[in-house]
Amino acid sequence: MIKLKELLREGQIQLKDQSPSAAEDCEILLGQILSKNSAWLITHGDRLITSEQTLAFRAHLQRRSAGEPVAYIIGQRAFWEHHFEVNPSVLIPRPESEILVELVVQIVSEQAFTSESQSIADLGTGSGAIAISLAHELPQTDIIAVDVSVDALAVARRNADNIGVTNITFIESDWFSQLDEQRFSIIVTNPPYIATDDPHLARGDLRFEPIDALTAGPEGIDDIHKIVNQSKAYLQPLGHLLVEHGFEQGAAVRKLFSDAGFKDIATHRDIAGLERVSCGSIG
Numbered sequence: 001m002i003k004l005k006e007l008l009r010e011g012q013i014q015l016k017d018q019s020p021s022a023a024e025d026c027e028i029l030l031g032q033i034l035s036k037n038s039a040w041l042i043t044h045g046d047r048l049i050t051s052e053q054t055l056a057f058r059a060h061l062q063r064r065s066a067g068e069p070v071a072y073i074i075g076q077r078a079f080w081e082h083h084f085e086v087n088p089s090v091l092i093p094r095p096e097s098e099i100l101v102e103l104v105v106q107i108v109s110e111q112a113f114t115s116e117s118q119s120i121a122d123l124g125t126g127s128g129a130i131a132i133s134l135a136h137e138l139p140q141t142d143i144i145a146v147d148v149s150v151d152a153l154a155v156a157r158r159n160a161d162n163i164g165v166t167n168i169t170f171i172e173s174d175w176f177s178q179l180d181e182q183r184f185s186i187i188v189t190n191p192p193y194i195a196t197d198d199p200h201l202a203r204g205d206l207r208f209e210p211i212d213a214l215t216a217g218p219e220g221i222d223d224i225h226k227i228v229n230q231s232k233a234y235l236q237p238l239g240h241l242l243v244e245h246g247f248e249q250g251a252a253v254r255k256l257f258s259d260a261g262f263k264d265i266a267t268h269r270d271i272a273g274l275e276r277v278s279c280g281s282i283g
């Protein structure tokens with residue numbers, strides 16, 4: 001048997017050269033094994049850990065030392081108000097994508113008195129983090145969540161079931177290709193937006209995430225280009241399109257919106273002050 005604080009210290013030493021967040025990683029990894037949060041771990045440093053739990057923690061450390069993201073090791077990631085199952089077939093949801101949820105909730109609440117029912121499409125739903133958070137926040141809306149990856153859709157469906165939302169339909173589709181004649185009041189998307197030769201793809205967590213969820217052509221803008229060009233045909237009058245993009249893509253994305261005839265084009269910054277989400281509406 002070993003004391004909890006000694007095990008955490010062992011983990012931090014093992015991860016210090018591999019992870020920029022070694023202390024936090026260790027707390028999350030051990031916390032998952034003990035089913036406790038970080039605050040509990042900090043206040044129970046003298047608690048004795050069983051050899052079975054110690055072995056499980058060391059196995060986690062081994063995987064983290066090899067670079068595997070903490071979210072894949074523990075099989076979940078927090079986003080907005082819930083924990084979402086994740087595995088290597090889905091992107092790990094990022095905190096900056098919560099801006100999309102915030103903006104859509106704001107648009108729907110502003111339109112609450114002018115429209116009877118709102119329909120929302122989430123393109124490239126991955127784990128379902130955005131669509132499910134919206135479905136939970138806006139139970140009166142109908143949400144269509146699209147992905148080209150069957151494996152990602154299976155994860156998203158499980159997340160919807162576990163969280164208990166029922167106002168989402170999941171569709172396997174290459175962007176709009178399987179969406180018939182539907183028109184939405186809002187289309188929201190966090191598409192792939194990294195350039196195919198971006199050196200970051202060979203570093204950190206990105207190495208483990210599905211490449212089809214990350215890259216979109218030589219400038220990283222090919223999927224955004226397709227979505228912006230096709231969206232007008234799938235939006236209701238006064239409908240909105242919201243697109244997450246790379247922090248250096250704001251100007252290019254605003255031009256795509258403008259070339260496609262969108263109005264009220266604006267870009268919102270993330271918590272780090274970087275251009276992250278562009279929006280536009282149609283007349």
Ligand SMILES: C[S@@+](CC[C@H](N)C(=O)[O-])C[C@H]1O[C@@H](n2cnc3c(N)ncnc32)[C@H](O)[C@@H]1O
Binds near residue numbers: 093094125130175
């Ligand atoms: C950056 S991930 C976003 C996942 C999730 N929305 C999130 O924010 O965590 C992009 C998603 O788009 C999906 N995707 C890529 N190409 C697609 C296409 N042609 N049609 C539909 N979905 C696509 C990927 O499978 C992936 O799940």
